Amino acid sequence: MTLALFALAVAAVAVPSCRVMVIERHAGEFVSAQDTETVPCARTIPPSRLRLDPVTQQAMARVDLQPGDELGPVHFIDRPIVMPGDRVAVMARIGHAMVQRSATALQSARKGERFFVRADDGAVFVAPAIGLHHD
Known part of the structure; x- marks a missing residue:
């Protein structure tokens, strides 16, 4: 009985979550967690549609993104509030x-x-x- 409950709990936790766009972003624009929603991951991982900006360390759209575009398993970090030279x-x-x-x-x-x-x-x-x- 205990083993069955443990297996059920592991199965529920093991489902990875992915991100899907909810608003439009053009190539070169920053993409944040607020621009996306969390959904269960599809069986296949979509091609990389984001890149990391080397200065801000933030996600940027590699291509134009539309609502519903799958991004895959993406972890967003907060944007800096101060930049060099500010x-x-x-x-x-x-x-x-x-x-x-x-x-x-x-x-x-x-x-x-x-x-x-x-x-x-x-x-x-x-x-x-x-x-x-x-x-």
Whole structure:
């Protein structure tokens, strides 16, 4: 009895999931998880319709994609919120005191990651990517 239940549980978990486009994207445009939906994988894996952008490490459409196009088993990661060369504000807070410096990002970072920045005076240090701030 226990063996039969275990085999049923393994069979339910072993079904891989794939992605299918739900909106149109043109070749060269970024493709995100929000542009797709998860479906059971087909018996055959479709040809590669995505490529990895070397700068942002994000998925880009290799060809024009239409709703319903199968992408296969794809894992999407969050896009960076800061790119090299972006101007950023670095803030430090201790108690009620807050210090803010302008800096330039030296590398890309996703929310929550730490990245190197160069302050206007030339100092290089690490800062956390906590999100976008607009005045």
